[in-house]
């Protein structure tokens with residue numbers, strides 16, 4: 210099917226850092242400049258850049274850093290590191306890298322590369338487009354891969370779902386936020402509009418099985434039952450991958466829950482439109498970057514934290530919550546997750562099991578890290594806890610949830626997003 214061959218294959222596990230012969234990304238150039246300047250000697254740097262320059266100039270259509278891309282298209286590889294004009298006779302010698310050269314933000318109009326989990330047509334791709342209009346959306350086969358893509362400079366940002374208004378939290382991503390060192394730099398809320406997709410000509414009566422992402426299955430549970438569909442439900446990695454699978458295997462007894470864009474991409478028909486159980490079906494995504502943004506006070510901000518306490522019986526949670534309550538700081542979410550499971554204590558005397566789990570708590574509140582009230586609250590929280598980490602302080606998504614706001618379509622060919630603090 211022509212549509213299938215047009216879409217990008219997701220990045221899989223075993224990511225190599227940008228610059229390790231990743232032809233799709235053309236990252237080799239970046240490796241040269243970063244490694245040579247930071248790690249290697251000046252002579253090594255010059256030699257390796259000279260050898261590489263002729264070979265890689267043509268390769269660099271995308272790069273980790275827009276500065277590099279611009280230099281390569283001009284055919285002047287030594288501009289990789291800008292030549293310092295005040296350098297007297299040594300005009301061909303590279304000047305040292307500056308902080309600006311290492312900026313994760315793209316420069317010279319290059320596209321921001323945004324990793325998401327799923328294949329094209331997934332809601333996460335649409336969320337990436339809403340967060341960064343005109344970005345180059347990079348599909349990844351797992352959430353963990355999207356985190357690694359940013360850490361390894363294969364992508365500039367990741368956009369990942371954390372909660373849905375019907376299905377609840379996406380726990381995997383909370384766990385990964387703790388395990389990885391990325392920063393939350395923004396959020397987007399995406400209205401999710403599910404359709405039932407099947408191959409052309411397939412009728413509802415033919416369907417024996419519905420496949421989709423577990424969240425999507427959960428969000429349509431009642432509607433499917435009400436439609437009288439007597440089917441088995443099966444979990445899939447993402448909604449669009451479910452549609453792609455049916456199309457690729459010509460399955461006429463299976464339907465997918467996915468977006469209308471997935472129907473277009475994979476040559477499927479929409480059997481039923483809007484099958485989510487509630488019209489206010491919204492998924493919240495967070496935008497992740499290697500560096501935090503500078504918190505501001507001139508617009509509504511949200512801050513996300515994670516904390517834990519290693520001693521029992523000290524009313525830690527009550528104290529933490531009161532640190533916010535007494536300052537009128539509005540908590541928008543709190544979630545506990547089991548951390549390191551502890552084996553059952555073999556308490557022979559009582560025969561009872563002692564502690565089996567430890568918990569970490571994730572909390573979101575309205576307020577900016579730049580706000581002294583927030584700083585004081587966090588200082589207090591730190592006293593009550595044994596572990597506290599700020600995951601990010603970022604602008605709240607204030608977009609009104611109208612029907613029209615769900616139709617933002619990601620296009621990697623449109624003009625780059627206006628630069629912002631994200």
Ligand SMILES: O=C(O)C(=O)C[C@]1(C(=O)O)C=C[C@@H](O)C=C1
Pocket residue numbers: 326327330331332333334370373379401422424425446447448449492
């Ligand atoms: O499967 C997709 O299309 C996704 O983008 C994932 C996901 C999720 O993880 O919750 C995103 C939004 C919807 O809530 C359903 C699924």
